Amino acid sequence: MPDSAETAAAPLIEVRGVTVRYDIARTGTSLTAVEGVDLDIAEGEFVTVLGPSGCGKTTVMNVIAGLVKPTEGSVTVDGRTVTGPGPDRAVVFQDYALLPWRSVFDNVRFGLEMQQSLNSGDWRERVQNAIELVGLAGFEQSYPRELSGGMQQRVGLARAIVAEPRILLMDEPLGAVDALTREVMRDEIEKLITATGKTVIFITHSIEEAILLGDRIVVFKSHPGAILEEITVDLPRPRSERGAQSDPRYLELRDHLWDVLQNEATAASRGGKGS
Amino acid sequence: MSSLFAAPSGLRAQRGVAGFIAGLSPRGRALLIVTEVVLLLLLWQFLVGTLGLVNAVFFPPPLDVAQGFVELVQQGTLAQNAAVSVQSWLTGFAIAVAIGVPLGLLMGSSVPVDRVFGPIAWTLYAAPAVAYQPLTKAWFGFGTGPVIFLIVISAIFPIMLNLAAGIRTTSPSLIRAARVYGGSRMDVYRKILLPAAVPFLFAGLRQGAVLATIGMVVAELTGSSVGMGAVIIRSANTYNTDQSFAAIMLIVIWSVSMTQLVGLVERWLAPWNRRKGAAS
Amino acid sequence: MARALEPQEGGRLVTATMPLKIVRPSRSAARGSGEGRWRLLLAAVVLAILLVWEAAVSWLQLVPAVFLPPPTAVAASFVELVVRPDFWSAFGYSLGNLAIGVVLAVVIGVVVGLAVGWFPVLRFTVAPFLWLLYSTPKVALAPLIILILGLGAASQIALVLLLAVFPIMLNTMEGALTVNKSLVNAGRVFGANGIALGVKVLLPGTLPFSLVGIQRGAALGFTGQVLGEFLGGAGGLGHLLERAAFDFQMDDAIAMVIVMVIIANLTLTVIGLLRKRFAPWHDDRATVKAG
Ligand SMILES: Nc1ncnc2c1ncn2[C@@H]1O[C@H](COP(=O)(O)OP(=O)(O)OP(=O)(O)O)[C@@H](O)[C@H]1O
Numbered sequence: 001m002p003d004s005a006e007t008a009a010a011p012l013i014e015v016r017g018v019t020v021r022y023d024i025a026r027t028g029t030s031l032t033a034v035e036g037v038d039l040d041i042a043e044g045e046f047v048t049v050l051g052p053s054g055c056g057k058t059t060v061m062n063v064i065a066g067l068v069k070p071t072e073g074s075v076t077v078d079g080r081t082v083t084g085p086g087p088d089r090a091v092v093f094q095d096y097a098l099l100p101w102r103s104v105f106d107n108v109r110f111g112l113e114m115q116q117s118l119n120s121g122d123w124r125e126r127v128q129n130a131i132e133l134v135g136l137a138g139f140e141q142s143y144p145r146e147l148s149g150g151m152q153q154r155v156g157l158a159r160a161i162v163a164e165p166r167i168l169l170m171d172e173p174l175g176a177v178d179a180l181t182r183e184v185m186r187d188e189i190e191k192l193i194t195a196t197g198k199t200v201i202f203i204t205h206s207i208e209e210a211i212l213l214g215d216r217i218v219v220f221k222s223h224p225g226a227i228l229e230e231i232t233v234d235l236p237r238p239r240s241e242r243g244a245q246s247d248p249r250y251l252e253l254r255d256h257l258w259d260v261l262q263n264e265a266t267a268a269s270r271g272g273k274g275s
Numbered sequence: 276m277s278s279l280f281a282a283p284s285g286l287r288a289q290r291g292v293a294g295f296i297a298g299l300s301p302r303g304r305a306l307l308i309v310t311e312v313v314l315l316l317l318l319w320q321f322l323v324g325t326l327g328l329v330n331a332v333f334f335p336p337p338l339d340v341a342q343g344f345v346e347l348v349q350q351g352t353l354a355q356n357a358a359v360s361v362q363s364w365l366t367g368f369a370i371a372v373a374i375g376v377p378l379g380l381l382m383g384s385s386v387p388v389d390r391v392f393g394p395i396a397w398t399l400y401a402a403p404a405v406a407y408q409p410l411t412k413a414w415f416g417f418g419t420g421p422v423i424f425l426i427v428i429s430a431i432f433p434i435m436l437n438l439a440a441g442i443r444t445t446s447p448s449l450i451r452a453a454r455v456y457g458g459s460r461m462d463v464y465r466k467i468l469l470p471a472a473v474p475f476l477f478a479g480l481r482q483g484a485v486l487a488t489i490g491m492v493v494a495e496l497t498g499s500s501v502g503m504g505a506v507i508i509r510s511a512n513t514y515n516t517d518q519s520f521a522a523i524m525l526i527v528i529w530s531v532s533m534t535q536l537v538g539l540v541e542r543w544l545a546p547w548n549r550r551k552g553a554a555s
Numbered sequence: 556m557a558r559a560l561e562p563q564e565g566g567r568l569v570t571a572t573m574p575l576k577i578v579r580p581s582r583s584a585a586r587g588s589g590e591g592r593w594r595l596l597l598a599a600v601v602l603a604i605l606l607v608w609e610a611a612v613s614w615l616q617l618v619p620a621v622f623l624p625p626p627t628a629v630a631a632s633f634v635e636l637v638v639r640p641d642f643w644s645a646f647g648y649s650l651g652n653l654a655i656g657v658v659l660a661v662v663i664g665v666v667v668g669l670a671v672g673w674f675p676v677l678r679f680t681v682a683p684f685l686w687l688l689y690s691t692p693k694v695a696l697a698p699l700i701i702l703i704l705g706l707g708a709a710s711q712i713a714l715v716l717l718l719a720v721f722p723i724m725l726n727t728m729e730g731a732l733t734v735n736k737s738l739v740n741a742g743r744v745f746g747a748n749g750i751a752l753g754v755k756v757l758l759p760g761t762l763p764f765s766l767v768g769i770q771r772g773a774a775l776g777f778t779g780q781v782l783g784e785f786l787g788g789a790g791g792l793g794h795l796l797e798r799a800a801f802d803f804q805m806d807d808a809i810a811m812v813i814v815m816v817i818i819a820n821l822t823l824t825v826i827g828l829l830r831k832r833f834a835p836w837h838d839d840r841a842t843v844k845a846g
Pocket residue numbers: 022023024031032033051052053054055056057058059060225
């Protein structure tokens with residue numbers, strides 16, 4: 001990251017006035033998933049995203065990934081407008097989205113094979129390195145259905161980092177993983193990301209996860225989805241849950257986020273019933 | 276009836292015979308089934324063959340059926356007619372695959388084709404293939420033409436419709452993953468949609484194999500002078516029901532072998548998708 | 556979700572006769588506004604096919620009309636057919652036999668299916684046989700049934716019963732097994748017992764499975780009825796059809812086939828509606844995914 005100081009001036013990702021409306025064909029109406037989202041993310045920043053269910057977090061991430069075209073507004077990455085998926089952005093999906101007919105090795109290779117020529121020599125090594133980095137050495141030939149949820153998500157992570165993208169988009173990557181594995185993987189992700197200096201957007205439903213991982217927390221509201229609040233987390237790294245428990249700033253942050261989300265949830269349910 | 280509702284087995288450890296069987300290894304269970312079959316055959320032989328409880332013409336006992344089999348072999352009837360049936364079956368099934376697979380791919384990947392062709396296919400598939408039989412007899416005469424036609428008509432729809440459904444129901448998140456990692460439309464088709472549809476294709480083939488056999492038997496029973504179906508009709512009409520039963524047994528063996536074969540090919544081509552349970 | 560689309564996943568809601576069922580992509584997945592457009596296109600394509608057919612036979616005379624009468628001739632025959640009294644008596648005869656056979660199959664299939672699904676002893680000893688019988692081409696027994704029961708309604712009903720009973724039986728069995736495992740536990744937790752357990756949990760839990768089986772069974776039963784008439788020709792629709800084809804009245808024959816296609820589709824639709832009415836919660840896709 002020698003040039004991070006220079007690029008810090010201009011943000012790597014600029015989300016400008018993004019509004020997404022889905023057409024609901026059944027009723028012939030349209031639904032505004034998110035409205036007027038503005039967000040700047042600097043190179044090397046780890047941004048966590050919190051918000052009630054259905055507030056449009058995934059939608060915004062899909063717009064950045066290039067999977068969804070915004071109805072209004074635009075996203076630029078490194079100054080170039082996003083028109084589709086690109087090799088600079090990789091996604092870790094909540095439901096893993098591994099190909100069941102491929103072994104772990106071939107699933108990780110999938111992150112490489114369609115954007116870079118495989119006969120460029122060292123691809124085997126890179127795949128192998130990514131697998132080792134997520135701690136799955138020895139499982140190269142296993143099929144996804146033979147792995148636990150946590151292991152499957154590690155494959156998803158290896159697939160995302162194998163092509164060395166600048167930006168990692170993670171949509172509740174630990175959502176389907178049990179509590180213990182979740183904690184272990186959270187710490188591993190922190191280590192991995194700080195070691196490689198990637199820019200990360202990380203969606204989660206867990207307040208603790210958001211604080212422990214994020215340099216900055218973006219809180220969404222719903223009806224329609226929009227950014228409610230942005231909070232910079234100035235806790236020292238590496239952060240561990242146990243260490244943080246005794247840090248008054250961590251507790252303060254946690255209580256604040258708790259209140260904000262609580263308010264938002266009750267407001268949303270009242271608003272939802274009213275309309 | 277009340278005892279039916281009384282003791283749900285899931286609630287407690289199974290006792291008695293059921294508990295014993297549940298504890299058996301797969302091989303032990305297979306052995307149990309084989310024992311049951313042997314006992315049933317013995318009982319049948321005893322009741323019909325020895326005691327003469329039922330007219331042996333209607334339910335020829337196992338030994339008579341074996342005798343009938345030997346007769347069929349010795350007369351040369353079997354070799355000749357089985358060859359005709361197997362040839363019709365393989366030809367018909369091959370044609371069904373050759374037409375059904377491309378059509379299924381087309382239906383699965385093109386919305387207009389699916390919307391227009393789908394309802395027509397479903398409508399034809401709902402009607403029993405046997406209804407088309409008299410037409411084909413009038414069109415193709417009394418040879419193997421109508422037999423092959425009926426096999427094709429019976430097998431083609433499950434192959435086509437399953438394959439189309441497989442492509443159409445591929446998880447959108449797999450498609451998204453392919454796009455994120457730089458997949459073109461062609462990549463999505465080749466690397467996601469096709470492999471994802473493989474299990475559906477094989478489900479269709481298995482189903483098609485069963486229906487093809489039914490179609491073959493129906494066609495041969497109702498309008499053919501050769502083939503295993505014709506053997507059954509002829510021997511039944513002359514009260515040689517032992518020969519009919521022998522022929523039926525062979526058809527059953529053929530049908531089961533073909534579905535097993537499809538399963539084997541699937542396990543070989545799609546090892547990631549090992550099936551649990553043996554039901555075909 | 557990715558794995559949910561593999562049709563062979565074990566342990567989920569499995570319908571016994573799965574290999575004989577296909578996922579029909581649900582309508583709601585389609586774009587609603589486009590639906591009308593597709594229907595129009597479908598009608599246009601069908602019309603075009605009929606036009607080409609008519610042109611090939613009547614105008615260009617590429618095919619002799621004796622072999623393949625043009626759609627107009629078939630339509631004329633169809634209209635003639637539905638005012639003929641002997642058509643309606645044949646119709647009544649065939650559908651009457653079919654109904655009796657299917658009702659018998661439902662009674663036997665549901666009772667046996669429930670019993671085998673419920674009692675572990677039967678499940679381990681009898682169920683494998685039922686599976687074996689299910690997957691064998693039982694149509695081959697038709698000549699023997701006619702030999703035993705003679706030409707006429709009895710052998711046709713028996714054939715309908717024989718073909719229809721297995722899908723019903725095995726689906727019911729599979730349904731009872733599913734209920735057995737999870738729902739009964741839940742029912743007990745909420746205090747249902749004995750008959751109440753049966754009425755509130757077992758029956759509704761099994762019903763969707765049985766209805767899937769009945770739908771399949773009715774289709775197979777129709778095959779049985781028609782085959783029975785072909786082989787042992789008393790007066791029924793199949794008999795009428797065979798005679799028309801034998802006399803080379805191809806317009807009549809094709810009209811008869813169309814009648815059968817309509818009957819088959821109507822039967823399936825009616826049972827499909829019953830399934831929607833009595834088991835709207837049953838996710839058809841869930842059953843198909845599993846097998
Ligand atoms: N393809 C789509 N078509 C129509 N509506 C959609 C579509 N995708 C999302 N929506 C709607 O947009 C809104 C936002 O969805 P989104 O998936 O972005 O929410 P989310 O914040 O990621 O929720 P969760 O936390 O539950 O994952 C929801 O109301 C959802 O119903």
